[in-house]
Amino acid sequence: MSERVALVTGSTQGIGEAIARRLAKDGYRVALHGRRPAAEAAVLLEALPGASYHAADLEQVESAGALIRDVLARHGRLDVLVNNAGAVARFAHTDLRAATAAVWRRMMDVNLIAPWMLVAEAEEALRASAQAGRPGCIVNIGSHAGARPKGSSIPYAVSKAALHHATRLLALTLGPDIRVNCVAPGLVDTAMSAGWEAAYELWNTRAPMRRPAKPQDVADLVAALCANDYVTGEIVIADGGLNLT
Ligand SMILES: NC(=O)c1ccc[n+]([C@@H]2O[C@H](COP(=O)([O-])OP(=O)(O)OC[C@H]3O[C@@H](n4cnc5c(N)ncnc54)[C@H](OP(=O)(O)O)[C@@H]3O)[C@@H](O)[C@H]2O)c1
16 A cells, blocks of 8 residues: 555546556556546556556536545545546637537536546645655646647637646645646647647647657656656646747
């Protein structure tokens, strides 16, 4: 029971899966999470020693409490929370009517309120982690769209901008027991970005790194923030330098 434990939300595929694999390699016991039934996460679960899987639909934001309780019941501690699960809506910024109240609510529920609820539910366990010797650690997965006026839609970008600001406010509030940082990726090659040809064209031609990120690129950055015991309140943009153009 002495190994550090990390909950990575939305870790059944894409960026979250890469983060889970990387943290497991770094010696964490990983609590995997997604909406799909456990049987569909079995291959990943078996690949990560000591890992567990917890299903919860975070669009139902009240499920955050049960998710944290489940993880604590299984592992007895929680040292790292990676708020990676996210929802996207993709439509032109000029199409104001496409941004219905339902779309706004889904973006805010999944991308801002659920991470907030998870932090609130995990606070006590993350503070206990500090008593055991190292500060607890929260890493939120934001987006370059939350840092610049860009992105797949205005509601998505606004929800991520709010998550970035919550990151800074929480870092102020929860230190020194708990550090809170955010990684804000640009385009990452996952199912979420599949078929978004214009974005791929942009990254392949304009970004200094001339490619979108691989999930592993984001996972390496998250792992570095978890390994550090001092940095807090940072929004680290990982967009291959596109924001410079
Ligand atoms: N891909 C990009 O270009 C990009 C760029 C910037 C930021 N991001 C952010 O990075 C994060 C991960 O994105 P990704 O590209 O890896 O996405 P992805 O491949 O679509 O994977 C999303 C993950 O989140 C889970 N998930 C989605 N909605 C959920 C919900 N309502 N409740 C619980 N789990 C849910 C999914 O689980 P199930 O499949 O089991 O439901 C899956 O594990 C998101 O926050 C996204 O906004 C992505």
